[in-house]
Amino acid sequence: MKCISDQPTDGIESVIKEYSNMLFRICLVMLCSEHDAEDALQEIFIRYMSKAPIFNDKEHQKAWLIRVASNICKDMKRFSLRHNHINIDELSDYYSSDANADILEAVLVLPQKYKLVILLHYVDGYDVESISKIAEISVSAVKKRLQRGREMLKLEYRKESLYNESKPVKRYS
Numbered sequence: 675m676k677c678i679s680d681q682p683t684d685g686i687e688s689v690i691k692e693y694s695n696m697l698f699r700i701c702l703v704m705l706c707s708e709h710d711a712e713d714a715l716q717e718i719f720i721r722y723m724s725k726a727p728i729f730n731d732k733e734h735q736k737a738w739l740i741r742v743a744s745n746i747c748k749d750m751k752r753f754s755l756r757h758n759h760i761n762i763d764e765l766s767d768y769y770s771s772d773a774n775a776d777i778l779e780a781v782l783v784l785p786q787k788y789k790l791v792i793l794l795h796y797v798d799g800y801d802v803e804s805i806s807k808i809a810e811i812s813v814s815a816v817k818k819r820l821q822r823g824r825e826m827l828k829l830e831y832r833k834e835s836l837y838n839e840s841k842p843v844k845r846y847s
Contacts, residue, residue: 690719693736696798697743703793704747706782710754714746721746737808744790744809751786780830788823791816 697718701711721742729735781792790809794800802820806813 686719686723689722689735689739693739694719697739699797700740700743700790700793701747703778703781703797704744704786704789705750710750714743714750717746718743733804737804740794740808741810748786777827780827783830784823784826788819788826791819792823792827795820 694715698711698715701714701718702708705711705714718739722739727738729738781789784792791805794805794808795802800808802813802816805816809816811819
């Protein structure tokens with residue numbers, strides 16, 4: 675294992691500049707907190723510097739960073755189960771339109787295993803096979819999680835649209 679000081683700082687800086695926004699978005703969606711996402715991002719790059727992995731290519735490096743981000747977020751979620759909190763107001767600052775905020779809100783209520791595949795597929799543009807490698811699950815599991823995630827989102831939108839269309843009617847007995 676290499677020491678942190680063995681790595682050139684310009685290489686680390688370029689990795690941080692290249693991947694920090696993407697990793698922050700992943701952490702933000704998974705953790706539902708800007709502050710926790712920033713903490714996770716720091717932990718990702720600390721792990722990157724301390725492990726000093728050698729990669730085959732840029733895609734391998736990106737997949738490793740996403741996998742580490744996912745694992746760190748899962749660990750943080752596990753830790754914070756007793757202190758469950760969500761602040762949607764913080765998240766709305768990162769999305770310009772109300773439609774995006776509504777979509778984000780719907781994605782946030784999905785179970786953890788669906789959030790990651792939905793985010794990687796629809797936001798970051800990964801194909802099913804790449805997500806399979808990143809998440810270390812089978813291709814069919816990725817497809818099934820995407821399908822179930824979409825179904826959950828559709829169900830949520832149907833509930834919301836029915837709720838918005840129906841107006842309470844007072845009935846007297």
